[in-house]
Amino acid sequence: MVSYLESQPEGIRCFLQLRDATPGSAITTELCDAVQNSHCWVLLITPSFLEDPWCRYQMHQALAEAPMANGRTIPVLKGIDRRDYPRELRCLYYIDVTRKENGFRQIKDTILRCK
Template sequence: MASSTSSPAPHSRSKKPLGKMADWFRQALSKKPTKTPVSPESPPGDVSQPSSSNSPPPVGPSSEASPSPPPTHMGADGSSSGSSSGSSSGRWSKDYDVCVCHSEEDLAAAQELVSYLEGSAASLRCFLQLRDATPGGAIVSELCQALSSSHCRVLLITPGFLRDPWCKYQMLQALSEAPGAEGRTIPLMSGLSRDAYPAELRYMYFVDGRGPDGGFRQVKEAVVRYLQTLS
């Protein structure tokens, strides 16, 4: 005869454990997250954070106070060049500081002037036609190139200068390239009276070459003074 005691249904045994699990989840959700205590002596930013392998290393005070210098570019000769543009502007933007314009019969006086300017403390870079012109080059091209590649132009005005058509061409070319640039064209008059001073230059002062040094010192000071305006 079969027993009359019946076993409970399978789903009735799981009700109590499920109820306990639901109560545990409700308690877990109702709990508030605890805050990390912060010391009153330190600002909130000093609270230590958990490190992560993917996070970058912290930046120290030394890296914040000293920024990295700008990149240095190396020239073709191995010399370094910074961010300054002094090499491409100012005095070094042209090949010569001064171009000496003279006649052929005044070559000795022109060489003496160039020797004085190049041997001075300023070490001026001079263009002397018979010394620095390109062999085989056209005279007109060489004269124009000498003027355009020089900051200042010294006109050695003598009786031979006034008779030489190429000297007059250089004088007019210098005036046409920079008619308003004061200090660039420096007339040095030697062996002439004031009345013989060219009419094209009457609006500017000239250096009198009758002094003890032939006016060389005044010429040097005029060139140096103009070069200082470029820096």
């Protein structure tokens, strides 16, 4: 997904903690800075995401930054059932890339609407 988004002519830049965080900096500081400096947040919700407390913490950080972000938080489901969709996000529409071939394009279009 990141490769697809960053290869688009619109110049979308994604923050990946392992790639973009400053070595030696506090992990939570880097996360909070990334959330504050981003114009939108794509949350890739997978079975692993649902089981990982750190992923849920990151989701809560994004939600705390802009609880009324109106389209800036973009949940993306991959490989989970609707009933497992986090209740914190149930007020937001999501993109399901499990069954849709054009899911990445839909994510890109949504990101571009946020700008």
